[in-house]
Amino acid sequence: MKLLNSTPITKGITFSVGYTKGCSVTMVHAKPTALPTEKPHYHSRDSEYFYVLRGSLKIDVEKKIIDVKEGMCLETQPKENTK
Numbered sequence: 001m002k003l004l005n006s007t008p009i010t011k012g013i014t015f016s017v018g019y020t021k022g023c024s025v026t027m028v029h030a031k032p033t034a035l036p037t038e039k040p041h042y043h044s045r046d047s048e049y050f051y052v053l054r055g056s057l058k059i060d061v062e063k064k065i066i067d068v069k070e071g072m073c074l075e076t077q078p079k080e081n082t083k
Contacts, residue, residue: 040081050074050083058082 018025040060044057051073059066060083061076068074076082 039083042076042081044077045078046075047078050076 018027019078038074050059050068052069052070056070057068057074059068059074060081061074062081
């Protein structure tokens with residue numbers, strides 16, 4: 001796996017990406033309320049995992065708000081819309 005350096009993308013948000021053949025990992029560090037509202041998106045073939053190291057995350061999965069707390073992991077399936 002290759003790990004890239006952390007990169008600031010906007011005020012309060014940085015990300016790091018690691019990848020190997022057929023798999024990628026993106027780690028996002030965000031201050032509370034730092035993430036802007038995003039348009040819904042999905043992955044056509046891949047599952048997506050959200051693991052919260054500290055704090056919590058509210059994420060819209062197929063128009064249902066899920067509260068992911070510290071130490072929890074949320075898996076979304078291919079073609080599930082997330083926001």
